[in-house]
Structure formats: C-alpha cells, structure tokens
Amino acid sequence: MTTGSRGLDTPSSASxxxxxxxxxxxxxxxxxxxxxxxxxxSWRTNGPLAAGFxxxxxxxxxxxPPAIFTVLGxxxxxxxxWLAFAGSLMPFGSLPRADSELVILRVAxxxxxxxxxxxxxxIAQRAGVTADQIEQLLSETPEASYFSDRQQALLxxxxxxxxxxxxxxxxxxxxxxxxGDRGCVEFLLLAGHYRMLATALHTxxxxxxxxx
Numbered sequence: 001m002t003t004g005s006r007g008l009d010t011p012s013s014a015s016x017x018x019x020x021x022x023x024x025x026x027x028x029x030x031x032x033x034x035x036x037x038x039x040x041x042s043w044r045t046n047g048p049l050a051a052g053f054x055x056x057x058x059x060x061x062x063x064x065p066p067a068i069f070t071v072l073g074x075x076x077x078x079x080x081x082w083l084a085f086a087g088s089l090m091p092f093g094s095l096p097r098a099d100s101e102l103v104i105l106r107v108a109x110x111x112x113x114x115x116x117x118x119x120x121x122x123i124a125q126r127a128g129v130t131a132d133q134i135e136q137l138l139s140e141t142p143e144a145s146y147f148s149d150r151q152q153a154l155l156x157x158x159x160x161x162x163x164x165x166x167x168x169x170x171x172x173x174x175x176x177x178x179x180g181d182r183g184c185v186e187f188l189l190l191a192g193h194y195r196m197l198a199t200a201l202h203t204x205x206x207x208x209x210x211x212x
Contacts, residue, residue, distance in 0.1 A: 038204045040070035050079055063209035066119065068197070071206060089190045094182060097127035102151055103158050103187065104194050105129075105137040110162045113198035118208035150178045154187070161191055 043051035050073035054065035073079045090100045101124035108116035117138065124134055136142040137155075144152055157175045160167055167175070176184050 036067075036071075036205045036207065038071050038074065038206075040065070040067050041074040042070075046070065046073035046079070047076055050076070053083075058209075058212075061119070061122070061209065063211050066209050067206050068115070068119065068201065071204060072200075086193065089186065089193055093186055093190065095179075095186055095190070098124075098129050099151070099154060100190060101127045101129050102133070102137060102147075102154055103191055105134060106142075106155055106158045107162060107191055107194040108198065109138045110159065111195055111198035111202075113201060115201045115206055115208050116194060116198055153178050157187065158191055161188070162195060 041051070046054075050069070051065075054069035054073060057069055058065040069079075072082060075082070090104070091097060093100060101120060104116065104120050105124055107113075108120060121134060125131065129137075133146050136146045142155060147155065153174045157167055157171050160171050172184075175187065179187060
C-alpha cells in the first residue's frame with residue numbers, strides 16, 4: 001500500500017485529542033486461503049432481475065458483477081429487502097456521501113474486510129474523499145490533521161462503536177453536536193450495517209471483485 005504524503009509534518013497519534021484516538025479494533029482470525037463457501041449465483045438461482053442488477057453494478061464498478069450482489073442475491077426475497085435498506089443509507093442517506101464513505105472505509109479497516117475496502121476505495125474517491133484521507137482511514141491510527149472536526153468526530157465514534165458496541169457520553173455529545181438526532185441515528189445504522197456485511201462476507205470467504 002502506498003501511503004500518500006502532503007509534504008507537511010503531522011502530529012503523532014499521542015498528540016491527538018482523546019476523542020480522535022481510535023479504540024482498539026476487535027481481533028479477527030486471519031483470512032483462510034480457501035474457496036468461497038457460497039458461490040456467486042446466476043440468473044437461475046437469483047432470478048433475472050437480481051442477476052441483471054449485479055451485471056449493471058459491475059459496469060459501474062468496472063469489475064465482474066460484484067459478489068456482494070451475486071452472493072446475497074441467492075436469498076432472492078431477502079436480497080431486495082436488504083438492498084432497499086442498504087440504499088436508504090448509501091447512496092440515498094441524509095449524511096453527505098463523503099461522510100458515509102469515511103465511516104464505511106473505517107469500518108472495513110477495523111473489521112479487516114478486504115472486500116469492503118476494495119469495493120469502496122474508488123466509490124469514496126468519487127464521493128470526494130481524497131487519496132491521502134483514504135490511506136489514513138486504512139491505517140492503524142489516522143492522523144487528525146487530515147480531517148475536519150466533523151470528520152474526526154465521525155471517525156472517533158466509528159472506532160469506539162466497533163470496539164465496544166457503545167459510545168461514551170463525551171463521544172456521543174461530540175458526534176451529536178455535528179449530526180443532530182437524525183444524523184446520529186443514521187450513523188449508527190450505517191456503521192452497524194457495514195459491520196454486519198463485513199462479518200457475512202468474511203464468514204462466506206468472499207474475495208474482492210476482480211477488475212475488468
């Protein structure tokens with residue numbers, strides 16, 4: 001991984017405000033080198049609409065039809081319910097797209113999800129997250145100077161939520177000051193949703209999509 005540099009001295013993690021230091025991520029077993037436990041479905045297993053949607057998504061991501069859609073599409077009825085919920089958070093949520101991608105990539109890093117990381121790198125850049133910020137998000141301890149106060153609050157809350165399944169009063173107050181009630185609700189659902197996806201993709205041993 002190539003780490004971007006802005007040519008400026010940045011403070012060490014020890015100098016970061018307490019609220020911006022990440023909590024320790026939960027440990028995850030190393031990804032085993034084995035084939036997927038659930039294979040991508042086809043139009044026969046998933047239905048023509050789900051298969052067509054996956055193919056269309058692949059054109060957008062410039063990959064084969066994304067496995068997240070071809071595998072979850074095997075659920076047929078549950079696939080469409082999940083897709084509607086996921087879409088209501090991203091890309092159609094009330095949080096700015098760059099904010100959503102900051103949270104998603106940080107969850108991917110903390111849950112060691114290669115699939116989510118690969119899938120959202122380019123999406124994040126298109127949403128306005130810089131290459132330097134992406135490298136920081138995927139590091140162990142992001143430097144506060146790369147992010148605004150609002151973004152630091154989002155990242156501090158993401159790290160704490162993934163590590164503890166809760167937010168302390170100071171972290172909540174800092175987050176709420178930037179997002180308000182509606183934004184905090186959406187943040188919790190967004191972070192929880194991508195944590196759930198990371199677990200499902202890891203358990204099914206789904207590898208990142210191959211570029212075309």
